[in-house]
């Protein structure tokens with residue numbers, strides 16, 4: 001196997017007295033779909049927030065390695081926007097779209113960190129700026145097509161259905177050209193049909209060269225989609241392995257079902 | 264048509280307000296002559312007024328509920344008339360031309376006095392548009408906007424007094440200085456949460472004013488600086504009335520320039536980032552937008568415009584003193600933005616013209632001006648937070664796009 | 671040394687007044703997360719009400735003690751009424767609006783109330799009747815600590831004590847603490863959050879009114895504009911102590927009062943307000959959580 005694109009060592013996060021993450025170690029390799037599962041409050045979202053610079057972890061190290069250039073960066077202390085520039089993007093569990101902006105504009109925002117024009121370009125609309133703007137619109141439209149929202153480009157994001165909003169979040173994250181995509185409960189609130197479409201979407205995205213780390217409670221989805229699974233409980237990583245290994249791991253069963261239930 | 268217990272409630276509201284306003288509205292004491300005046304008529308007006316208002320508010324909410332209950336399909340039909348005009352170039356361009364023609368003819372149609380008032384109103388249009396970038400578009404509540412206005416005004420006053428620099432040289436300098444001060448202040452404070460930012464900018468505005476008031480060697484204190492040169496026109500000495508017209512046209516030019524720039528900014532990459540920042544900062548950062556930098560640009564750009572208008576203000580009145588730069592001035596500009604519609608250029612223009620011209624022409628209202636400005640902020644936030652004329656979002660067509668041909 | 675002590679007591683007096691106002695900011699912030707910009711105006715209205723009532727009573731020849739008690743009660747009652755009304759009109763409809771909406775509404779309310787008093791009364795400075803006599807037993811130290819300083823300090827201390835007891839031991843106090851910690855949770859366990867919020871406004875406003883009356887009789891004059899500066903200073907104090915924290919508000923107020931007193935006494939009185947504003951800007955930039963507040967990570 002080639003070198004890890006994400007390497008997390010001993011990541012710990014304290015909130016006052018609560019230890020939401022406790023020495024978590026995780027590696028992700030290029031081309032993988034990895035799932036992060038665990039009961040409510042296990043610290044999964046906190047883990048994402050630490051990776052993407054939204055929380056400052058109490059200790060531990062996060063390293064991101066660009067699979068194309070081979071350049072490795074230490075993410076600790078970096079601002080979220082710099083981390084996204086480095087090639088890791090995310091979606092949010094409690095959808096955080098720009099509700100009053102259009103679907104297209106939401107994705108166009110994702111292009112922000114790959115484009116450059118500023119005041120001068122805005123005022124004078126020189127050829128370079130116009131070209132860039134064209135590029136932003138075209139790329140965003142293509143991505144929207146991929147997530148099947150291209151019919152609703154001018155709709156306000158808040159008017160979309162729940163499932164469509166989740167897909168728009170994915171599209172927006174894709175627009176930043178990440179090589180690693182973090183999805184926080186992408187199937188939450190979706191009906192079975194939507195979930196099925198989501199599975200093929202995630203496969204498609206993966207086949208286009210994005211590695212994926214996803215948090216999900218839908219076990220059917222997790223088991224059918226992931227190459228590997230990490231399990232967390234009370235801030236600790238309690239198990240890892242292929243879906244089969246995890247499914248039969250007693251610690252996992254205990255975490256999910258409590259002490260005295262036999263699965 | 265109106266249920267009895269609703270009327271009873273309104274009656275209670277009116278009794279409550281009669282009680283509430285009793286000491287301040289009814290009693291008036293003269294502590295020196297030791298006379299008490301009881302103004303019972305005021306209590307009567309308050310009671311009637313609050314009764315009527317409370318009924319109006321209730322009717323409003325009932326109607327609103329009914330509207331929300333009826334079909335959503337109506338939204339397309341009820342799209343505001345103004346929006347339809349703004350969307351259609353067919354209507355928009357002639358309208359703009361008509362406004363422009365009126366603006367150009369104005370000094371010839373009306374007296375110098377009227378022109379002067381119009382100049383002031385247009386200066387507020389520019390200030391409103393400038394603040395609109397900061398508050399309306401980027402969502403940064405700047406309560407010290409007047410400080411940048413003061414920087415512009417004093418730049419011209421001082422540079423003119425000490426070095427004899429002319430208006431046209433100082434105009435850009437004043438703008439840039441204000442923008443520079445904006446960067447200096449913005450750099451540390453733009454990290455702060457929205458409400459803290461508001462208070463810090465307010466504090467900053469007051470600091471600037473207090474310094475101008477107390478540092479006599481620098482700014483000549485409360486008495487201010489007089490005899491500032493009017494703007495020159497290729498060295499020609501203008502008569503008093505000619506110079507009024509001259510400044511008027513200058514401000515018209517500035518308004519057009521500002522509209523042009525703000526319009527372009529709004530539909531640019533930067534403008535989108537500002538809007539997104541107003542909606543959700545965390546999502547913005549996660550999408551790779553440098554929060555501080557993007558805010559800083561908005562903040563200093565707004566300051567730049569305040570600086571420009573400041574220079575013009577000093578040139579127009581030929582006199583500046585700290586009293587022109589109180590917090591209330593910032594509040595007036597904020598009311599303009601809020602009334603007109605945050606982020607909406609047309610809205611801000613109409614807001615400025617209404618709020619500045621109305622009290623000028625209805626002298627009876629002038630006394631109640633600040634009362635109204637305060638009231639406007641509250642009422643708009645409750646009933647119509649998007650302003651009188653909300654911003655029209657741009658829509659995109661993809662029929663001609665090559666990338667969509669395959670579908 | 672006498673000068674030092676004089677400044678020290680001057681600072682404490684100032685600080686106690688700030689504390690009475692700052693508590694309103696901090697309590698409201700703790701419960702609804704809003705900077706109640708109109709709070710300075712509540713204080714001003716309290717001062718005005720006590721001024722009007724006291725003057726009327728003194729014209730009609732009431733004894734001093736009755737004047738003091740009735741004026742204080744009236745100030746507290748009407749300020750609270752204003753506080754509750756403002757909350758109902760300007761803040762309650764905006765409880766779920768974007769964060770800046772209630773703040774803008776509050777600023778509007780503040781401007782409105784200022785001009786309401788200006789129009790209904792006057793823009794002149796009015797002489798406030800001397801409600802606090804010069805006590806005979808204060809005679810020996812009168813050149814350092816005035817009687818009114820003493821009254822202010824004692825009153826403030828008593829009010830603080832009462833507030834602490836109220837919050838610690840009464841039902842409404844417990845409900846307030848619960849709501850401050852987690853509004854949704856409080857609602858779920860059956861606390862009437864609207865009532866708690868109203869109660870907070872009542873208490874905060876009454877404290878500010880007492881502060882307004884004390885300072886007005888201390889300084890001896892009053893004007894519709896006094897709420898603006900006092901409001902910002904008290905807000906500074908609340909932030910300095912850590913907004914949301916009640917002991918923080920008191921500590922911050924005393925620190926601010928002393929700082930101002932010494933700065934104007936030893937450095938220059940021209941820049942009195944600049945000190946406070948600069949302090950505010952500096953704290954917010956360098957330690958926005960204040961002296962006693964705790965830094966929180968917003969949940970994402």
Ligand SMILES: Nc1ncnc2c1ncn2[C@@H]1O[C@H](COP(=O)(O)OP(=O)(O)OP(=O)(O)O)[C@@H](O)[C@H]1O
Pocket residue numbers: 015018020038039040041042043044045046047093967968969970
């Ligand atoms: N900003 C914060 N401040 C304080 N505590 C927090 C914060 N963010 C998370 N926590 C706590 O950390 C723990 C882990 O929360 P987290 O949201 O990471 O769980 P999760 O695994 O994502 O759960 P779910 O499956 O319900 O989304 C919880 O106890 C939560 O209350």
Ligand SMILES: [Mg+2]
Pocket residue numbers: 044045046093
């Ligand atoms: Mg989660």
